[in-house]
Amino acid sequence: xxxxxxxxxxxxxxxxxxxxxxxxxxxxxxxxxxxxxxxxxxxxxxxxxxxxxxxxxxxxxxxxxxxxxxxxxxxxxxxxxxxxxxxxxxxxxxxxxxxxxxxxxxxxxxxxxxxxxxxxxxxxxxxxxxxxxxxxxxxxxxxxxxxxxxxxxxxxxxxxxxxxxxxxxxxxxxxxxxxxxxxxxxxxxxxxxxxxxxxxxxxxxxxxxxxxxxxxxxxxxxxxxxxxxxxxxxxxxxxxxxxxxxxxxxxxxxxxxxxxxxxxxxxxxxxxxxxxxxxxxxxxxxxxxxxxxxxxxxxxxxxxxxxxxxxxxxxxxxxxxxxxxxxxxxxxxxxxxxxxxxxxxxxxxxxxxxxxxxxxxxxxxxxxxxxxxxxxxxxxxxxxxxxxxxxxxxxxxxxxxxxxxxxxxxxxxxxxxxxxxxxxxxxxxxxxxxxxxxxxxxxxxxxxxxxxxxxxxxxxxxxxxxxxxxxxxxxxxxxxxxxxxxxxxxxxxxxxxxxxxxxxxxxxxxxxxxxxxxxxxxxxxxxxxxxxxxxxxxxxxxxxxxxxxxxxxxxxxxxx
Amino acid sequence: xxxxxxxxxxxxxxxxxxxxxxxxxxxxxxxxxxxxxxxxxxxxxxxxxxxxxxxxxxxxxxxxxxxxxxxxxxxxxxxxxxxxxxxxxxxxxxxxxxxxxxxxxxxxxxxxxxxxxxxxxxxxxxxxxxxxxxxxxxxxxxxxxxxxxxxxxxxxxxxxxxxxxxxxxxxxxxxxxxxxxxxxxxxxxxxxxxxxxxxxxxxx
Numbered sequence: 001x002x003x004x005x006x007x008x009x010x011x012x013x014x015x016x017x018x019x020x021x022x023x024x025x026x027x028x029x030x031x032x033x034x035x036x037x038x039x040x041x042x043x044x045x046x047x048x049x050x051x052x053x054x055x056x057x058x059x060x061x062x063x064x065x066x067x068x069x070x071x072x073x074x075x076x077x078x079x080x081x082x083x084x085x086x087x088x089x090x091x092x093x094x095x096x097x098x099x100x101x102x103x104x105x106x107x108x109x110x111x112x113x114x115x116x117x118x119x120x121x122x123x124x125x126x127x128x129x130x131x132x133x134x135x136x137x138x139x140x141x142x143x144x145x146x147x148x149x150x151x152x153x154x155x156x157x158x159x160x161x162x163x164x165x166x167x168x169x170x171x172x173x174x175x176x177x178x179x180x181x182x183x184x185x186x187x188x189x190x191x192x193x194x195x196x197x198x199x200x201x202x203x204x205x206x207x208x209x210x211x212x213x214x215x216x217x218x219x220x221x222x223x224x225x226x227x228x229x230x231x232x233x234x235x236x237x238x239x240x241x242x243x244x245x246x247x248x249x250x251x252x253x254x255x256x257x258x259x260x261x262x263x264x265x266x267x268x269x270x271x272x273x274x275x276x277x278x279x280x281x282x283x284x285x286x287x288x289x290x291x292x293x294x295x296x297x298x299x300x301x302x303x304x305x306x307x308x309x310x311x312x313x314x315x316x317x318x319x320x321x322x323x324x325x326x327x328x329x330x331x332x333x334x335x336x337x338x339x340x341x342x343x344x345x346x347x348x349x350x351x352x353x354x355x356x357x358x359x360x361x362x363x364x365x366x367x368x369x370x371x372x373x374x375x376x377x378x379x380x381x382x383x384x385x386x387x388x389x390x391x392x393x394x395x396x397x398x399x400x401x402x403x404x405x406x407x408x409x410x411x412x413x414x415x416x417x418x419x420x421x422x423x424x425x426x427x428x429x430x431x432x433x434x435x436x437x438x439x440x441x442x443x444x445x446x447x448x449x450x451x452x453x454x455x456x457x458x459x460x461x462x463x464x465x466x467x468x469x470x471x472x473x474x475x476x477x478x479x480x481x482x483x484x485x486x487x488x489x490x491x492x493x494x495x496x497x498x499x500x501x502x503x504x505x506x507x508x509x510x511x512x513x514x515x516x517x518x519x520x521x522x523x524x525x526x527x528x529x530x531x532x533x534x535x536x537x538x539x540x541x542x543x544x545x546x547x548x549x550x551x552x553x554x555x556x557x558x559x560x
Numbered sequence: 561x562x563x564x565x566x567x568x569x570x571x572x573x574x575x576x577x578x579x580x581x582x583x584x585x586x587x588x589x590x591x592x593x594x595x596x597x598x599x600x601x602x603x604x605x606x607x608x609x610x611x612x613x614x615x616x617x618x619x620x621x622x623x624x625x626x627x628x629x630x631x632x633x634x635x636x637x638x639x640x641x642x643x644x645x646x647x648x649x650x651x652x653x654x655x656x657x658x659x660x661x662x663x664x665x666x667x668x669x670x671x672x673x674x675x676x677x678x679x680x681x682x683x684x685x686x687x688x689x690x691x692x693x694x695x696x697x698x699x700x701x702x703x704x705x706x707x708x709x710x711x712x713x714x715x716x717x718x719x720x721x722x723x724x725x726x727x728x729x730x731x732x733x734x735x736x737x738x739x740x741x742x743x744x745x746x747x748x749x750x751x752x753x754x755x756x757x758x759x760x761x762x763x764x
Contacts (some may be wrong), residue, residue: 356657494741498740498741499740502740502741502746503740506692506743506745506749507693511692511745511749511753512749512753512756514749514751515750515754516753518741519676519754519757
C-alpha cells in the first residue's frame with residue numbers, strides 16, 4: 001500500500017458524503033474536509049497533508065503562496081509533485097516502510113496493535129489491572145488505512161513510555177495550532193494551504209537540501225534508525241533536513257499485516273487485509289536541542305535566553321480564551337510566548353502580502369480578516385492520557401505595528417477574568433466549608449465554568465478591539481468594550497456563585513456563611529474591598545465609573 | 561405611595577394593603593396626613609388580632625375590608641382564588657400586629673440589628689433559622705408575630721412584609737425564583753446577617 005497513490009483517506013465532500021480517496025483528492029474543489037474516525041486521527045491527518053504539501057509543493061515566497069491560494073493546482077500537477085516522494089510512502093513490503101523501523105525487529109515479541117493508540121492501557125496497566133477508564137480489549141484488529149494513521153498519530157504525539165521509549169520531537173502530547181478559514185464551506189485545499197509556509201518563513205534550522213525521497217535526514221525510515229541506547233546519542237536540528245520536524249519518528253515499530261478479513265475496530269469497515277499485531281522496540285531516535293515544530297506554539301523563558309524553547313502541551317482544564325494571547329501573539333519579552341510559526345506567518349506574512357497585492361490592484365479575494373484558530377492535542381500525565389482537547393477560536397489580524405497594543409489590551413482583559421475567577425472560587429469555598437483553607441478537592445470545574453460562561457463576551461470584546469485598532473485608536477482600550485467586559489464578568493461571577501453556593505434548600509445551607517461570602521464577593525467585584533485594586537485599576541484604565549455609591553442590598557441584583 | 565421593590569405582589573396590591581393598614585392602625589390625626597378616608601373603629605383591628613388561624617381571620621370584618629380593596633385577580637379558577645384568600649389572610653394576621661411602619665425597612669435587617677448595647681441581635685440566630693425554615697402557614701404567622709414582638713412591632717415596611725408573605729406562599733407552591741438570590745430565604749438571611757456583621761465580626 002502506497003500512501004500517495006492508494007485510496008486510504010476518508011474525505012468529506014460538499015454534499016455531505018464521505019468517500020475514501022487518495023491524497024490527490026485535496027485538489028478537488030468538491031472536497032471540504034477530512035473525515036477520520038477519531039479526533040486525534042483527524043488532527044494527525046491534517047498535519048500529514050500539510051507536511052506533504054510543505055515537502056512536495058512549498059511556495060517560494062508569499063506571492064507564490066497567494067497564487068496557489070487563489071488557484072489550487074490541478075490533479076496532474078499534484079501527482080507530478082508527489083511522484084518523486086512515492087518510495088518514502090510505502091506502508092508494506094521489504095523496502096523502507098513509512099514511519100516504521102528499517103530493521104524488521106524480529107527479536108521483539110509481537111504485541112497488540114492497540115499499542116499504537118495513545119489511549120490504550122500499557123503493559124504495566126494491564127498487569128496491575130488499572131484500566132478503569134481507559135479499557136483494554138476495545139481494539140483488536142484494524143484495517144491498513146487506520147493502521148497507517150494510528151502509526152503516524154503515535155509518532156507525532158508519542159509520550160515517553162518507559163526505558164528507551166522515546167518522546168516525540170515536540171514532547172509528549174504537544175498542542176497543535178492550525179489556521180482555518182472562517183467560511184464553513186471553504187474547500188479542503190483552502191484549509192490546508194493556509195497552513196503551508198513559504199520556505200523563507202520556516203524557522204532557520206536544519207539543512208536546506210534538494211528534495212530526495214531516500215534522504216534519511218528528512219524521512220528517517222529511509223535509513224537505519226539512529227539508535228539512542230548509548231548516552232549522548234541524540235538527534236539535533238542541525239543534523240537533519242529543514243523539514244524533518246514534519247516527519248519525525250521517535251518510536252520503532254513494525255506493522256504485521258495479515259490476510260485475515262476483519263471488521264476494523266476503529267472505522268467499522270470490512271477489510272480483507274488487517275493488522276492485529278505490531279512489533280515495537282525501544283531506543284529509537286532521541287530528539288534533543290532547540291527543535292521548533294512549525295505547527296506548535298512554544299514558550300521561552302525570557303530570563304534564560306540560552307535554553308531551548310519548550311513546546312506548549314495540553315493541560316488539565318482544557319483550552320480557552322485565557323490561552324488565546326499566548327497562542328496568537330508574540331510576547332518574547334514578558335511571558336516568552338512564541339506562537340506557532342504557522343500562526344505567526346499568517347498574521348505577519350500572508351495577511352500583509354494579501355493586503356499589499358490588493359492595494360496594487362490584483363484581483364485576490366481578501367484574506368479573511370477573521371480566520372479561526374484550531375488548537376488541539378492530548379493532555380498527558382506522562383504516558384497516561386487525561387483527555388483530548390480540540391477547540392476553535394477566532395483569529396483576529398491587525399496590522400503588525402498594532403500587535404503590541406492588541407496584546408496589552410488582551411492581557412488586561414484576560415488578567416481581569418483570571419482574578420475574578422480566582423475570587424469566585426475562593427468565595428465559593430468560603431461558602432461551602434467552615435475551614436476553607438484546609439478544604440481539599442479539585443475546584444477547577446468552577447474556573448472552567450466561569451471561563452465558558454464568559455467566552456462569548458471575550459471574543460465580542462476582541463472583535464471590538466480589532467475594529468478600534470483599524471479605526472485608528474491606538475492607546476486606550478475603548479471605554480465601552482472595557483465596561484461591557486467588566487459588567488459581564490461581574491454578572492457571571494455572581495450567577496456562578498449563586499448556582500454553586502446558594503441553590504440548595506435554605507434549611508441545608510449555612511446562610512450566615514453563604515450570605516457573608518456573597519457580600520465579600522460583591523464588595524470585591526464592585527471595587528469596594530481592600531483586595532480589589534485590580535478592579536479599580538481596570539475601571540480607571542478603561543475610563544468608566546464603577547457602580548457608584550449606595551446600593552441597597554435587597555435590590556442590587558434585581559436588574560433584568 | 562409605594563417605593564419598595566416588589567417580588568410577589570403588584571404595585572396596586574401594595575398600595576391597597578398599605579392604605580388598609582393605615583386605616584386599621586394609625587391614630588386619627590396621623591391618618592389625616594396620608595388620606596382623607598376615616599379610620600375604622602378600634603374593635604376591627606382587635607378582632608383580627610385575636611384570631612389564631614388564617615381561616616378565622618377570613619371571617620373578620622377587617623379582612624373583608626382588605627379583600628374588597630385588592631384589585632380583582634384576572635386569571636385562575638377556584639384553586640387559585642383559594643390560595644390567594646389564604647395568603648392574604650396571613651398578610652392580614654401579621655400586619656395587624658404592626659404598630660408603626662418605616663417604608664423600605666426590611667424585616668431581616670431589623671431582626672439582625674443590635675439590641676441596645678448587648679452585642680446581640682433582636683432575634684437570635686437560632687430563632688431566625690427557624691423562621692427561615694418554617695413549613696406550615698400557621699407556623700409562619702406565629703413566628704412572624706413573635707418576630708414583630710421582638711422589634712417592638714415597629715420600623716418595618718408593611719409592604720415588604722406583605723410581599724414576603726406572598727413570596728412565601730408562592731414558594732410553598734413550588735414556584736421558586738430561578739435566581740437563588742431572588743428567593744425569600746436568601747433575602748431574609750442576607751439582610752439579617754448583613755445587619756449582624758455590622759457589629760459582630762468573623763471568628764465568633
